[in-house]
Amino acid sequence: MTVNIALAQINPAVGDIQANQNLIINTACTARDALQADVVVFPELTVTGYPPEDLLFRRDFIQLAEQAVQIIAESTQGIDVVLGVPEQQGDQLFNSAAVLRDGKILSMYRKQALPNYGVFDEHRYFADGDALTLFEVKGHQLALTICEDIWQPGLIEQYKQAGAELIMTLNASPFHAGKIHQREQVVCEQVSLAGVPLVYVNQVGGQDELIFDGASFAVNAKGEVVYRAAEFEASLQTVGFTGGDIHADAIAPVYEEVASEYKALVLGIQDYVRKNGFGGAILGLSGGIDSALVLALAVDALGADNVEAVLMPSRYTQDMSNEDAVLETEALGINYHIVPIEPAVNAFAEMLSPIFADSKKDTTEENIQARSRGVLLMALSNKQGKLLLTTGNKSEMSVGYATLYGDMAGGFAPIKDVPKLLVYKLAEYRNSVSPVIPSRVITRPPSAELAPDQVDEDSLPPYSVLDRILEMYIEQDMDALAITAQGYTQADVARAISLVDRNEYKRRQSPPGVRISSRAFGRDRRYPIASGYRGTHLLTLKQ
């Protein structure tokens, strides 16, 4: 007899147990009534959202989650509901999956493999489970696993020995570029070894710096993907388990890499604004490529009516910058303000002149320009309840080419994990959908416009060199010698990585942004600020 299994790829709200409870009940009832599902499977820690972080230390939070499970069980009779919930047992907390049937908890499974690397800290919260959990539906034995469990060999084979006919896995697996292929490959390999089909349900949505891309899937006993849900959106569909295998034919296409990154950034902005209750977003629009991209992303995420741009020219701003900025606001149909910054910059210069009388101009004066803009943008943000988006990219964040409390002021930094060359690719991708970013913004040389005729490449290696060095140093932990061995000059490598080493203090005060790489600045990369490590030490030794 066919078992109809619904994959409930939902977007929960971390911490908002009441809202998640309602979403789970509605989704389960739809699966039962509209899709005739026998079982509905939700993502990892469904009830709390993932990752709940230190909320897990609050007893009242855990109790609220336990109560929600009871209410869900009572409200979803007639379908088996498989969901994730923290489970307190004495002094220990487990990352568990519950099977709800007939108004009761039928069985519980405790996650065995707790990830404690990258963005994950699960040993901080949870104790390891050590038992298999099978439950019977229409005479078939279904097995439970949670996320990391199936990235390690062994468990699926153990379940097979125990008589499992199908594996269900509840996940909160965050996106980075290429992750979907990695995820499916790992799972398909495990499945094809054991020959037991598998249903994989992932969370979708943005949560602070993490994006969950969904892309839930099902793998048949041969290790072939026979079902895939859409990426970056909520989804509820069924697969059929019959004749000892999974059958389905709805395979959503996988986005190309740049398109998937664009979608991830849009979802990140959307959910950060929505989940934090902001009434839209504002940003400073300079006429440069970074703010041009962020504006397009914001409008795609929030709609033109909910986004506002502010042009804040100085004496160093070229006319074409203002012109291009205005052109983009017109193409996108958004409201904008122009506020020249000279009055504030002059006021500060005069106020400081008695103290600075004997000193030369340096980056201090450039920073005053950037910070005057920061004050203006924050005033507009405060007055209107709109989230201020910063526009710095990953290349800038890496080398500290940004002003704290200036262009770094803001609540969310959408492209802080996007290297400069990828900023261009994303801009071109967006224009391929419909042209909104003026072409001159893409073709002119990048400049901070904080001094006369300034361009980025005066003080930095070309971005084609810089971005590659940064990726090897930051994402791959390669050392300076290994990087130079890839064909980069000692001077460029030394310049780039010494700037990375010295600018941790700036990154630590930057707002969160969307993680799209395998190592973003944030919970993914935990470096000391006071640090005597110099990545250049191998170069120095060689000279």
Place this chain on the structure above:
Amino acid sequence: MTVNIALAQINPAVGDIQANQNLIINTACTARDALQADVVVFPELTVTGYPPEDLLFRRDFIQLAEQAVQIIAESTQGIDVVLGVPEQQGDQLFNSAAVLRDGKILSMYRKQALPNYGVFDEHRYFADGDALTLFEVKGHQLALTICEDIWQPGLIEQYKQAGAELIMTLNASPFHAGKIHQREQVVCEQVSLAGVPLVYVNQVGGQDELIFDGASFAVNAKGEVVYRAAEFEASLQTVGFTGGDIHADAIAPVYEEVASEYKALVLGIQDYVRKNGFGGAILGLSGGIDSALVLALAVDALGADNVEAVLMPSRYTQDMSNEDAVLETEALGINYHIVPIEPAVNAFAEMLSPIFADSKKDTTEENIQARSRGVLLMALSNKQGKLLLTTGNKSEMSVGYATLYGDMAGGFAPIKDVPKLLVYKLAEYRNSVSPVIPSRVITRPPSAELAPDQVDEDSLPPYSVLDRILEMYIEQDMDALAITAQGYTQADVARAISLVDRNEYKRRQSPPGVRISSRAFGRDRRYPIASGYRGTHLLTLKQ
């Protein structure tokens, strides 16, 4: 025969392996030559400093540490050197202790209990060790343990069974108020059960938000502390092991709680400025108690010549604020500037007037004042290479009573873990040493002076109530009902904890500060920003 054991309570620099190597060699040679020590024991992960965080993922860093151990071994012949070092073995990394003798590594011990709670993330980096390590000195069996190992029962007893006559433990145990008593109590209990004496060596110094207080000690077989090194300073002294027990008589006194907190804050500022290479510190001095305390701390940490204050009065600043600020600079003998903020505030008001014409005044205008001060302070910091200290306390950080990029602008926040009432106690403690803070600063009601006749208690519960509620909610994870059961009104509890819930985004962009409580904002408390959890939910249910 007596074994002379030197306890090397050093202040290493995280990441600076070259500097640590030299410090270790010099210290070991002094122990050998001046103190006639047979063995010198250093703190946990001596060679890298603690905590090295994600530097541990860099192969070149691990190799540099391994090379340093070889160099140290060759340079310290004639004494056994026990030090901490990360040990790579294939894919696994261990938190290890090495015994160096005659130019070689005699033996290695691998930490067994890896803390992954509070401020610790050791499962992120290390694999568990599982073997005992004993080594012989003058016919005696000495045993090695590392930090967390001895906070859990069992290991000392195992060592006793294996013939250990003395336990050595290498530590990086961070300070919080009362920690020294907790630490000695735990260790003395373990020791008295097993009846094997123990030598405990702790690191000293500030590392980002952590303070290591030193206070190394030795416990005899009866479980009595027979030796204690000074708190908050480097130390090198010996104890004698003879007749099966430890003998010593140098017991440094333990500071009283408020004095220890003051010393911790001073050391925190000192090491953050020194280890980051700043040429001193500056801060905004308002005439209020918070900045008055931070100024006194900074001068005690860095000396009067290296600290500068800036008075930035507005139309809302009372004369007594300016007078008291100047009085303190004179008492401390430091340089100060006066820069009234009206010109910048007026410039911003005028620039924004076309946009704000139809809107009422609100906190936006207060924030512009605070941010104008932020721009001025950062300009002075940038121009002079001095670290800008922020002056916000823990009560303010908790409820978000601070302006992002305004009074929160700065590189280090010395008192961000000091609740308001403790700010007063610390000020009184400092004045008891020598009077530097004008008494009116201590006695007048606290005010942000951002609006006419504003005082903090207009919008917040009295600090005597607020601080207690915050401690229960933040440090003890108590829920709202449990807090009201302690005698606080639902209104006060709801007001305080809903502000805590809503202001995570501000705290996330605040600079690091000195951790002195059992739970500071920072690596100690990891909350989502986008969070639907409301600590008030139990109160609402009850109404």
